[in-house]
Amino acid sequence: MPAVSLHVLAEKSLHQQINPELLAYCPTMDLLAMGAKDGHLNLFRLGGQRVFSYVPKGYSLAIQKLKWKPNGQLLAVAWSDQITRLISSDSGKVVHQLDFSAEGGSHVTCIGWGTNLTDLKAGMGGETKTNRHPLEEVLGEAAKRHMRDLESDLPRELALLDIESSLPKLSILPSAGKDEDIFSSRPSVDAIFHVNDPTAEKSVDVMLLGFDNGTIHIRLYDSFDLGSFEMKKALPSLQICRPVLHASNSCTSTHALLVDTATASNSSQGLYIVPLDLKFISGMGQYLSFIASKSTQLQNLLRYIDQVRVQLQLEWKSSQDLPSRFVRNINETLAEKSQTNIIQAMYHLAVTGNCYPEMKEWLVEILTERGHKRWEKATTSGYENIRKLIHQCLLPALERCNLLVSRLRGFSRYQPSNALFGLSTSELDGVLDTVHCLTLVAHTVLRQAGIELQQFSAFSTWLRHEIDVQASDPSISSADDAVEKDTIIDYARLLEYIQGAMTVSRIGGFFQPHTSHNSQIDVSKKEMLPNAVIAERFSEYNKGIGTEKGLPTFEEITGKLGQQFQHVFKRISATGQRGVVFGRPILLASKYQPTGLDMRMNYEKTDSGEAFVVYVAIEVKITGHSMLQVYRVTLDIEGGVSSTRAVEVSTIKFAAGSIKDAGFVDDEFIMVLFNNEDISHLLMIPYKGQTTHPFRLRYRTVPQETKAEECLASMDSIDFTREAITNCSSHTFDGTDKFSPVRIEINGRKGRRAVCVLDRDLLRYKVFDLDSGGVDELEAAGSEYENEDMMSE
Known part of the structure; x- marks a missing residue:
């Protein structure tokens, strides 16, 4: 059956090559952030219009990492001068400059940005909507449940009463011509001081930066500095480590990090999942957002x-x-010729009308x-x-x-x-x-x-x-x-x-x-x-x-x-x-040159009940074959402290060709960019554990005493045949337009799922609509082949 073609939303040719690792799709708007190889940051609309271009003044710097804030208002960009700049998507101005030169790590390897509910019980009550609905809807539903169950508490209501909105807006300031000049435009001032966010009292923004020396830096509400944490001190078994990926879920205070232990002298590397428990979120509860937001406003x-x-x-x-200068010049003349000064001379002139000759000459010829x-x-x-x-x-x-x-x-x-x-x-x-x-x-x-x-x-x-x-x-x-x-x-x-x-x-x-x-x-x-x-x-x-x-x-x-x-x-x-705790590291792979591709945390039903599940997509290469591993780690979280319930893995082996990239679309599908004989495919594969899709991934438990790569060597992988690839493809690039993709960036926003595909020349990209019918037709095709064994175990 022929593959379904996706609708092209936009395509553009660039004048500068971009770094394929520096491509970010805004989670709430149709904006693409791209880091060029010369250190310039460019922001484009889907139509190809440039919103703004930014580069630090007076520097020749390289961009290390970039990440969107979940609400799309800010873009975090880490440059090689050890300064991470938070840039407003509205004005293109630097809202905050985070100087990490004292951290000792010269390279930012990971930027994570999430939003956590401060009242976790309200967020978890009723039917979970964490992954199937936008975050704003989750927060709104949590607030309604919270207000229904909340008893009258006058001190709390007075503490959370919004008074600042009744004050006049702050005026803009004259421009000083600096990068950190953020108060010279009305949009910037309004974005910092006058944004009326109805979810601000129910959630807290958590920003995490990981450095190549294993240091983790955490900030709340963009600018409130919580501090830095050294992973090697908290985890003695990981003396050499660098975070590479981050995942979080709004309904839990536990975050997840994918940590790489590779070194320059040792090509073999180990990939670990490290849970990060932010217990202060559950400990401070509903008052955390109040204290953190007010402290940020004061800053x-x-x-x-x-x-x-x-x-x-x-x-x-x-x-x-x-x-x-005028006064100094006449003072020198008066002191030299008349033994007086300008105060006495002017006072004398104002009172008597008599003007010293030097004073007259200064008034008539100089001034x-x-x-x-x-x-x-x-x-x-x-x-x-x-x-x-x-x-x-x-x-x-x-x-x-x-x-x-x-x-x-x-x-x-x-x-x-x-x-x-x-x-x-x-x-x-x-x-x-x-x-x-x-x-x-x-x-x-x-x-x-x-x-x-x-x-x-x-x-x-x-x-x-x-x-x-x-x-x-x-x-x-x-x-x-x-x-x-x-x-x-x-x-x-x-x-x-x-x-x-x-x-x-x-x-x-x-x-x-x-x-x-x-x-x-x-x-x-x-x-x-x-x-x-x-x-x-x-x-x-x-x-x-x-x-x-x-x-x-x-x-x-x-x-x-x-x-x-x-x-x-x-x-x-x-x-x-005191409420930041690193969990026990979970080893995923230490052989076959594993590469972390994407990471996601969901809240879903499992065989033993509902739980938070961390998915990690990893590419491994064995004897020239490209394989995709998807790990499924189920966490038990009680009182803000996490523990590992189960570790499972599913491996996809391709008979020929190579995996170029992969990323999670939403809580149902993972997209794989696969190339075979100059033909590239965008594969949409269901990865969720409880899905009934015929092309779903099938997980096997990894015993806790067994290393993941030993389990991989002893188990059969899922072989993707050519027919299976054809029926799982949502789009095929046959090379007729000389477009050969090497990188994908996915926006899984409900109602506007899209993917940006970058060409191998790093000068062209195309954006495809994932809701144009491709996935639905793929599911229809799956129903047609439901009784056929398309993926043999």
């Missing part, structure tokens, strides 16, 4: 506040550079009207931008920060013991004090900037007037006009500006680095000055009695705030780290 707010601080310093510096306009523009825009940044950006961010810290503080007081969550009420009190101090500084600078702006406005009017007067001829009528303009000048504010902000602004000290500022705030100490002392000094400052010296600067307070936050986050991370 993002801290980055936002620090970026505002940098922008304030830049605005202040740019507003003072040009005026300071001129053009210089005055530049001075006015630099200073006015500087003050206005500072006021705008504080009023529209800094103060709203501090309000959000105060609210989030207050919620964590209230939550810590509600809990009789914080051993489970790692929160400290006294530490959060200290954070609130620092936030209040920063708010006080912001209000003070905002008020003083408005005063100095009014003073400068009077000064600018007078300065323009004096330029006209000194440049005019007293004998003509223009001088009389200049004298008439003198009546509109506010001399009180003018004199205040000359004596004060023109040379020494009262807000300038707040923007100085703490190393060059005579402050009594030591950021290395645990506590800042008491609030009463700071309030007293600000009261004296506002009355004009004191100066900004002795008061904290923006950099000092944000630095102290960052230290306090890191201490709070560290305590939470340390609590979570």
